[in-house]
Amino acid sequence: MVPPEFKYVCRGGPAPNEHVKAVHARGLRPSYDMGSAHDAKGALPRDKGALFAWMPHDGQHMIRHTKNIKAQVWLANDALARDDLLHCASLFRLMFHAGPHVRETWSAGVTLESYTTWAKAFPHHGLPIDRDHAWGIDSMASAYRIAPEEWRRDAREWFARVVDLFELASMPSGLIQRVNQRDLLNGEFDCCQSFQVMFLLHSMRCMNESVFRGVHETDFGRLADLHNRS
Incomplete structure (x- = not known):
């Protein structure tokens, strides 16, 4: 179970802050920051080069x-x-x-x-x-x-x-x-x-x-x- 405040935006979490919005708007995302997890209608990336795609264990x-x-x-x-x-x-x-x-x-x-x-x-x-x-x-x-x-x-x-x-x-x-x-x-x-x-x-x-x-x-x-x- 994940408390709402800790969820990704795309999974019902809180809206992204202004810093995140500015990074996306100015195209300053690092190479490992892929996908659209910051968007309420987005999704976590599955590409192996994406940081979000890696999980050591659950x-x-x-x-x-x-x-x-x-x-x-x-x-x-x-x-x-x-x-x-x-x-x-x-x-x-x-x-x-x-x-x-x-x-x-x-x-x-x-x-x-x-x-x-x-x-x-x-x-x-x-x-x-x-x-x-x-x-x-x-x-x-x-x-x-x-x-x-x-x-x-x-x-x-x-x-x-x-x-x-x-x-x-x-x-x-x-x-x-x-x-x-x-x-x-x-x-x-x-x-x-x-x-x-x-x-x-x-x-x-x-x-x-x-x-x-x-x-x-x-x-x-x-x-x-x-x-x-x-």
């Missing part, structure tokens, strides 16, 4: 970035990679936080607190979670292994709340994901995708092996049971 493909930094941490204990991993984990936690959330017309909320409220209202009915959350939890669990004790201590309650959420939201089959997607079953039924389910199972294993094993046996057992049922 939440659903976060592993494409974190796989490399995790390898650097494991193989070389690289200081910059350790910092990068903590950064990625913290960014996910900033999105999936346990603090209060104010509903907006454009979003009911995608936070840990919002999903917990949803699950309490409809227990064991599943949640609209996907690989975005799986890779985020993967990064949190990986960061937990190399983080300072202060960071780990602060993160433990967050992990415990994720286990509570998964257990409360899980359907009788053990599955958690439940989404309505127009290109699946014509949007007539809620469903889950097997590959995304596997990523979520991976995230459960990450939490158990990196956070709970030998330390928090109760949470370890709850998560292991849910993992095996799925």
Whole structure:
């Protein structure tokens, strides 16, 4: 979810400022500034020479970035990679936080607190979670292994709340994901995708092996049971 004030003009964001208008009017755009994202009726460019066309990763493909930094941490204990991993984990936690959330017309909320409220209202009915959350939890669990004790201590309650959420939201089959997607079953039924389910199972294993094993046996057992049922 992107707040309106952070959107591109062509995607419903605020009108361009006078500086942007002047640059376009005088033909001063740099070579990498292509397309018409500044126009309400415009579009983002797809040309490989356009800066807007490049995106290192997004939440659903976060592993494409974190796989490399995790390898650097494991193989070389690289200081910059350790910092990068903590950064990625913290960014996910900033999105999936346990603090209060104010509903907006454009979003009911995608936070840990919002999903917990949803699950309490409809227990064991599943949640609209996907690989975005799986890779985020993967990064949190990986960061937990190399983080300072202060960071780990602060993160433990967050992990415990994720286990509570998964257990409360899980359907009788053990599955958690439940989404309505127009290109699946014509949007007539809620469903889950097997590959995304596997990523979520991976995230459960990450939490158990990196956070709970030998330390928090109760949470370890709850998560292991849910993992095996799925």
